[in-house]
Amino acid sequence: EAGVAQSPRYKIIEKRQSVAFWCNPISGHATLYWYQQILGQGPKLLIQFQNNGVVDDSQLPKDRFSAERLKGVDSTLKIQPAKLEDSAVYLCASSLVSGRLQYFGAGTRLSVL
Amino acid sequence: AQSVTQPDIHITVSEGASLELRCNYSYGATPYLFWYVQSPGQGLQLLLKYFSGDTLVQGIKGFEAEFKRSQSSFNLRKPSVHWSDAAEYFCAVGARSGNTPLVFGKGTRLSVIA
Numbered sequence: 001e002a003g004v005a006q007s008p009r010y011k012i013i014e015k016r017q018s019v020a021f022w023c024n025p026i027s028g029h030a031t032l033y034w035y036q037q038i039l040g041q042g043p044k045l046l047i048q049f050q051n052n053g054v055v056d057d058s059q060l061p062k063d064r065f066s067a068e069r070l071k072g073v074d075s076t077l078k079i080q081p082a083k084l085e086d087s088a089v090y091l092c093a094s095s096l097v098s099g100r101l102q103y104f105g106a107g108t109r110l111s112v113l
Numbered sequence: 114a115q116s117v118t119q120p121d122i123h124i125t126v127s128e129g130a131s132l133e134l135r136c137n138y139s140y141g142a143t144p145y146l147f148w149y150v151q152s153p154g155q156g157l158q159l160l161l162k163y164f165s166g167d168t169l170v171q172g173i174k175g176f177e178a179e180f181k182r183s184q185s186s187f188n189l190r191k192p193s194v195h196w197s198d199a200a201e202y203f204c205a206v207g208a209r210s211g212n213t214p215l216v217f218g219k220g221t222r223l224s225v226i227a
Binding site: 006033043044048056091100101102103106107109 | 155203205214219
């Protein structure tokens with residue numbers, strides 16, 4: 001069974017630039033999550049999708065972050081414009097049932113200079 | 114609100130020694146409980162989980178954890194640590210109903226010395 005795929009693995013941008021991350025969940029997993037993990041901290045949920053609908057985006061900075069999950073499969077997370085404090089690892093996870101076992105991708109490490 | 118506390122930021126153990134990583138949670142009911150491990154540059158890998166039943170759960174790589182309701186704890190243990198166990202360990206809690214997300218602790222970094 002293929003795992004959660006994320007790309008790119010690394011990204012370096014300057015502040016005020018835009019960036020996008022891509023995630024392909026495990027086949028058949030209806031729930032998809034995007035987490036932000038700042039160095040030295042645990043992952044923090046940014047947004048949760050159930051199929052292609054948003055379940056929870058309460059901690060997503062909506063003035064600069066956006067996410068979509070068209071057709072209920074792949075998802076993209078965008079930051080525009082980026083700030084220095086957005087430097088983090090962005091993790092995508094998926095689960096068959098919401099709130100249960102989550103499987104994580106390798107993450108995208110973003111550095112904003 | 115749910116919260117998870119991992120009191121130890123960094124632990125160093127000798128190879129072959131036993132290990133216990135602490136996790137305390139705050140939650141209004143019995144939650145789902147998880148331990149994940151993260152190696153440098155990698156995503157999170159599930160070590161073990163507790164949903165119900167036997168409070169001592171076995172996981173991969175020789176790890177186990179014990180759910181203690183009275184202490185709101187879910188400590189991770191391993192009888193003999195290997196150098197390859199050096200990584201970051203995260204405890205997480207999830208609700209048994211609804212769509213509430215996992216809440217993670219801040220992690221414990223494990224170093225293993227010869």
